[in-house]
Amino acid sequence: MDKHSDSINTARNRREFLKDSSKMAALVGGVACFGAFGGQMFGADSKTQDSKKDSKTQSSNAKDSKITESNHAITLNNGLSMPLVGLGTYDLRDSACVQAMQDALSVGYRLFDTAQMYANESEVGKGLKRGLKAQNIARERIFVTTKLSNNMTYAECKKEIDVRLKKLDLGYIDLLLLHREFENSKDMWRAMQEAHKAGKVRSLGLSNFSQSAFLDFIKTCEIKPVVNQLETHVFFQRREYQGVLEAHGVRLQAWSPFSKGKNDFFNNEVLLKIGKKHNKSAAQVGLNYLVSRGVSVIPKTSKIERMRENLNIFDFTLDKSDIDSIAKLDTGKSSFGWFNA
Numbered sequence: 270m271d272k273h274s275d276s277i278n279t280a281r282n283r284r285e286f287l288k289d290s291s292k293m294a295a296l297v298g299g300v301a302c303f304g305a306f307g308g309q310m311f312g313a314d315s316k317t318q319d320s321k322k323d324s325k326t327q328s329s330n331a332k333d334s335k336i337t338e339s340n341h342a343i344t345l346n347n348g349l350s351m352p353l354v355g356l357g358t359y360d361l362r363d364s365a366c367v368q369a370m371q372d373a374l375s376v377g378y379r380l381f382d383t384a385q386m387y388a389n390e391s392e393v394g395k396g397l398k399r400g401l402k403a404q405n406i407a408r409e410r411i412f413v414t415t416k417l418s419n420n421m422t423y424a425e426c427k428k429e430i431d432v433r434l435k436k437l438d439l440g441y442i443d444l445l446l447l448h449r450e451f452e453n454s455k456d457m458w459r460a461m462q463e464a465h466k467a468g469k470v471r472s473l474g475l476s477n478f479s480q481s482a483f484l485d486f487i488k489t490c491e492i493k494p495v496v497n498q499l500e501t502h503v504f505f506q507r508r509e510y511q512g513v514l515e516a517h518g519v520r521l522q523a524w525s526p527f528s529k530g531k532n533d534f535f536n537n538e539v540l541l542k543i544g545k546k547h548n549k550s551a552a553q554v555g556l557n558y559l560v561s562r563g564v565s566v567i568p569k570t571s572k573i574e575r576m577r578e579n580l581n582i583f584d585f586t587l588d589k590s591d592i593d594s595i596a597k598l599d600t601g602k603s604s605f606g607w608f609n610a
């Protein structure tokens with residue numbers, strides 16, 4: 270166990286966090302609802318879920334849990350639970366972004382991915398608050414990720430974390446990532462660790478760290494990253510790097526899980542053929558392939574039908590011949606010319 274796990278698991282820290290979270294639930298959703306009622310309470314550790322079961326809460330949220338919420342989640346190295354499928358928000362702007370958050374909540378999304386760079390954290394937060402309130406979902410049931418997108422000094426980073434918190438206005442951030450390796454990554458991480466200790470941020474992680482940068486970085490971390498968010502899809506599968514990350518207790522999260530439609534993803538013959546066999550789309554086959562490996566995915570769409578489609582991937586199993594065919598699609602290279610982590 271690393272120091273982070275030790276500290277987050279102390280009863281004192283948990284009690285303090287829950288006290289704050291409870292205030293937050295009242296603020297955001299008008300409900301203080303900690304009951305787990307059989308579904309996942311994302312961002313909560315399993316002991317907390319069990320000890321807080323409450324029959325009133327169970328009945329008021331049973332519909333939400335049983336009918337729409339995806340219970341498919343992974344456990345991070347700090348004991349928190351994170352959904353396998355989330356909504357990416359790059360390119361979602363203004364009222365369309367606010368609406369997309371509400372739609373996504375209504376069809377069962379509980380994980381949302383934004384960044385300083387996307388310039389939409391206020392809209393993401395606004396849409397989530399509206400959706401949580403209208404749909405009677407507690408803040409603790411969702412998992413919100415944002416990223417620090419610029420190189421900063423330690424002091425600048427401390428301030429920027431507070432800006433992210435203010436823009437999202439959801440009380441705390443579930444996962445804060447370094448958007449990529451920066452000149453000052455280690456100083457920024459120090460500020461992130463302090464934000465974690467202050468209860469502003471529940472988990473810390475990386476994005477776009479190459480294998481060598483990752484291996485160097487984790488040598489110096491007091492708090493271990495929970496994920497490395499990387500470009501990952503059927504054309505760039507990252508199986509070997511996933512093994513390296515997992516050997517260090519770090520999960521792989523896939524950005525652009527459809528390679529943003531590049532290489533004609535949605536019309537790929539291999540994916541379509543496998544999809545036909547399982548009565549699924551190419552998109553669903555591509556996502557299932559990743560989540561079956563325990564990779565969390567954050568496909569982006571603004572369309573509610575596609576949100577449903579991208580979440581509806583847990584009712585079929587790829588067989589060995591499917592997996593072998595998809596494995597052959599791996600080019601081992603990024604689909605994006607600008608990118609090489």
Ligand SMILES: NC(=O)c1ccc[n+]([C@@H]2O[C@H](COP(=O)([O-])OP(=O)(O)OC[C@H]3O[C@@H](n4cnc5c(N)ncnc54)[C@H](OP(=O)(O)O)[C@@H]3O)[C@@H](O)[C@H]2O)c1
Binds near residue numbers: 356358383498527571
């Ligand atoms: N950490 C990083 O550096 C980094 C980099 C890139 C992305 N990200 C994150 O990862 C998220 C996802 O990546 P992405 O947005 O680049 O690309 P993506 O999710 O691979 O693909 C999004 C594209 O696919 C379309 N689409 C979605 N579902 C579909 C479906 N079922 N059938 C057909 N088309 C579908 C979307 O169109 P519509 O919207 O019109 O449906 C959009 O054009 C981002 O939004 C962002 O949150 C992180």
